[in-house]
Amino acid sequence: MELLDFYCQCENVLFMGNKILIDIQFKRNHLLQNGFDLTMSLYCGIACRRKSFWCFRLLSTYVTKTRYLFELKEDDDACKKAQQTGAFYLFHSLAPLLQKSGHQYQAPRHSLLELERLLAKFGQDTQRIEDSVLIGCSEQHEAWFALDLVLNSSSSINASLQKSEMETELKGSFTKLRKALFQLNTKDASLLTTAQALLRWHDAHQFCSRSGQPTKKNMAGSKRVCPSNKIIYYPQMAPVVITLVSDGTRCLLARQSSFPKGMYSALAGFCDIGESMEEAVRREVAEEVGLEVETLQYSASQHWPFPNSSLMIACHATVKPGQTEIQVNLKELEAAGWFSHDEVATALRKNNPYTQQQNGTFWLPPKLAIAHQLIKEWVEKPSCSPLPA
Ligand SMILES: NC(=O)C1=CN([C@@H]2O[C@H](COP(=O)(O)OP(=O)(O)OC[C@H]3O[C@@H](n4cnc5c(N)ncnc54)[C@H](O)[C@@H]3O)[C@@H](O)[C@H]2O)C=CC1
Ligand SMILES: [Mg+2]
Structure with missing residues (x-):
């Protein structure tokens, strides 16, 4: 979404907590006077009132995206809400679901609704969606998650038997990342390697190394906590x-x-x-x-x-x-x-x-x-x- 579209939608003044936007006409003039390029994809700002006028600072798309991801990592409720409108990359025993066309692979994304339908069809509890990990978001703040359909599943034997049925249903195949990595575009390759690394880390850190008790993942999957002694474990490289x-x-x-x-x-x-x-x-x-x-x-x-x-x-x-x-x-x-x-x-x-x-x-x-x-x-x-x- 570009700056101009955003202001046109929000009419005159302020809204959204600390993301307050100011009078469109004033801003447009101000930005033009100051030589800003209105076609730049800057669309979010922070404003504060100083005496009789507003100060504002526009944040770049990159900064707003980074702040949004930070919020999702810190706030379980916000992250759960983001799943409603988010998209999911699917894995099976750490192999990502890919679709092949010619020499190239593509990684399809699924909505929460599609994922719930899939899990229900294969007799899995939709509660499993909480095992998913946050791996990024789009510029429009569509959050992206990854979920492994087999790892940590109580019905893992069942799930592995269903692999080919799942592939048929999803119109793709679960492909070893080593095999597919060099035939993916850079963006998908980066997302899938992050996703695989994070899913693998969670799979290997189910228990606290001090108390031996099961650890609990936060909603985004950016850490695990031991409920008995509060030790926090972070993913490692x-x-x-x-x-x-x-x-x-x-x-x-x-x-x-x-x-x-x-x-x-x-x-x-x-x-x-x-x-x-x-x-x-x-x-x-x-x-x-x-x-x-x-x-x-x-x-x-x-x-x-x-x-x-x-x-x-x-x-x-x-x-x-x-x-x-x-x-x-x-x-x-x-x-x-x-x-x-x-x-x-x-x-x-x-x-x-x-x-x-x-x-x-x-x-x-x-x-x-x-x-x-x-x-x-x-x-x-x-x-x-x-x-x-
Ligand atoms: N992305 C790239 O372009 C390249 C990546 N690599 C990666 O670099 C990594 C390291 O290269 P190597 O020559 O194998 O390392 P290396 O020369 O340190 O030898 C590996 C040995 O180091 C020991 N080791 C010490 N700390 C370790 C740890 N944290 N994890 C595993 N082993 C450890 C083990 O005994 C292992 O057998 C490899 O995993 C390889 O995948 C290697 C070349 C190119
Ligand atoms: Mg070496």
């Missing part, structure tokens, strides 16, 4: 560093035996407790390939759902040109080597996860993986100027 090492002209790529055949990636490793990101990078590079990092530069980060939730922290690092002899730690890696700029640029151009490279050439992680971004950055700008490690 493990920090992982991923580093593309360069010697100035070549970059170092490696593979684990668990990787798909022919795929090489940057070096990755979990941070140890008490370590900074910089220390973790130095240790992992030394541990895995026997090299000492000289400089490093942060690039970007990414949530990664496999095998459990990780926060991938991506960096570029360099080693001294004269100290490039690799000693592969075979307990961690199957192979590692230096690759020239041309070799990597060619692999990047040809990279296609559906038709993995033939005739012995190597291939790189797909676009959605942060390893791919890191490698692409290096190919585009091999001589960035990192900081001392």
Whole structure:
């Protein structure tokens, strides 16, 4: 909804608690005088009365959306109300419901009414909807939830037998996220990885680790509380560093035996407790390939759902040109080597996860993986100027 539409609907003045809007004519003039673009999607504001005039501040769509999600996480009643007009992504044993068209997958959403009908049809209690977790909302504040139809269900044996009937009813299939991830658009991929990570965390944190009592999820699923001792548990991610090492002209790529055949990636490793990101990078590079990092530069980060939730922290690092002899730690890696700029640029151009490279050439992680971004950055700008490690 755009600014102008919103004001036209609300006539002259004020409404909605602290989201008070002021006289349309005044605001329109004021905004025009101040050079605001009325077509911007700013449509919500906060106003307060100062002496004889109103002060107001428009909030961006992003800010109002963020505040709305915060409210839903904090207030169970507001969250329950949001389910009435919300939409649900469905999972079965952590596999999302997807519909396939050509090479692409799409994630359908269902209304509360459709979900209630589905559960009733398959003999499940509609109370189960309270197991759903909040994963986001649209710009119009339609809240999005995810529900696993099998996890934590008292009738889980029954439900798993009904999987194919459910798929027929829902006109889709419950597909392993690892298989589908790279054929989803970025928005669906991000929502589904968040949803899966959150559903998995709830499934694994049903009991308090101190009292052994069942913990209780809040409506949004942003935490669990032990009713007996009030300990609050929040969903966790493990920090992982991923580093593309360069010697100035070549970059170092490696593979684990668990990787798909022919795929090489940057070096990755979990941070140890008490370590900074910089220390973790130095240790992992030394541990895995026997090299000492000289400089490093942060690039970007990414949530990664496999095998459990990780926060991938991506960096570029360099080693001294004269100290490039690799000693592969075979307990961690199957192979590692230096690759020239041309070799990597060619692999990047040809990279296609559906038709993995033939005739012995190597291939790189797909676009959605942060390893791919890191490698692409290096190919585009091999001589960035990192900081001392
Ligand atoms: N998104 C991306 O582009 C990429 C993501 N990754 C992810 O990075 C992660 C870490 O890479 P690895 O080389 O496997 O790590 P790693 O080099 O630390 O080795 C894994 C080993 O570390 C130990 N470990 C320590 N803390 C752990 C924890 N919190 N969880 C699990 N194991 C722990 C275990 O013994 C495990 O076998 C992997 O889960 C992988 O999925 C890896 C490459 C690319
Ligand atoms: Mg590793």
